[in-house]
Amino acid sequence: GNSVTQMEGPVTLSEEAFLTINCTYTATGYPSLFWYVQYPGEGLQLLLKATKADDKGSNKGFEATYRKETTSFHLEKGSVQVSDSAVYFCALLNNRAGTALIFGKGTTLSVSS
Amino acid sequence: EAGVAQSPRYKIIEKRQSVAFWCNPISGHATLYWYQQILGQGPKLLIQFQNNGVVDDSQLPKDRFSAERLKGVDSTLKIQPAKLEDSAVYLCASSSSQGNTEAFFGQGTRLTVV
Numbered sequence: 001g002n003s004v005t006q007m008e009g010p011v012t013l014s015e016e017a018f019l020t021i022n023c024t025y026t027a028t029g030y031p032s033l034f035w036y037v038q039y040p041g042e043g044l045q046l047l048l049k050a051t052k053a054d055d056k057g058s059n060k061g062f063e064a065t066y067r068k069e070t071t072s073f074h075l076e077k078g079s080v081q082v083s084d085s086a087v088y089f090c091a092l093l094n095n096r097a098g099t100a101l102i103f104g105k106g107t108t109l110s111v112s113s
Numbered sequence: 114e115a116g117v118a119q120s121p122r123y124k125i126i127e128k129r130q131s132v133a134f135w136c137n138p139i140s141g142h143a144t145l146y147w148y149q150q151i152l153g154q155g156p157k158l159l160i161q162f163q164n165n166g167v168v169d170d171s172q173l174p175k176d177r178f179s180a181e182r183l184k185g186v187d188s189t190l191k192i193q194p195a196k197l198e199d200s201a202v203y204l205c206a207s208s209s210s211q212g213n214t215e216a217f218f219g220q221g222t223r224l225t226v227v
Contacts, residue, residue, distance in 0.1 A: 004155075034220075043117075044156070044204065044218040089155055100146055100169065101216055103155030113218075 008106035021075040025091035031092040033073040038087045117219035131193035138207030148204040
């Protein structure tokens with residue numbers, strides 16, 4: 001079946017530190033991959049996505065590359081800010097009609113100044 | 114563009130009581146999803162609608178949960194009777210079509226069953 005595995009949190013960093021949140025997936029076929037972010041008190045928001053192998057999604061300084069050979073989609077940011085503190089969810093969508101997003105458990109990021 | 118609207122934001126009920134949640138998706142979005150997010154876990158799909166038809170309800174506990182999307186717009190999710198383990202955030206999301214690469218989420222309803 002389809003599933004997503006994320007690194008356990010919480011991740012605690014100082015401002016301007018480098019961030020990596022690992023995500024691996026299991027899927028039939030070639031899914032699309034996503035990172036969603038949930039800021040305190042807000043709903044889930046799409047952060048970035050990649051729809052095929054070797055695609056790189058990027059937004060707000062975050063990047064993730066779709067690696068088919070390692071079935072991974074790790075989230076990175078070169079210099080985190082306090083405002084990046086949130087819960088990050090990796091997700092996949094099997095590209096067939098009638099399917100819905102499958103999420104990982106989420107990783108909490110806390111950035112201090 | 115208005116986002117996905119959900120109400121109420123918070124609800125506290127006693128076990129064995131019933132509760133209903135409402136969702137208004139983004140205008141024109143044909144696909145609507147209800148997810149359950151238990152504390153410390155990722156969202157889990159409960160049911161997916163395409164217009165007013167059910168596409169996937171394989172993970173919906175049908176003995177106590179029900180959902181409908183009359184007229185293919187608003188949707189309601191009901192739990193009757195509630196159990197302690199139903200305490201979670203219930204998220205509604207919509208997308209313009211099935212398999213569309215972006216789903217938009219509401220802020221969710223936080224349910225506490227005591």
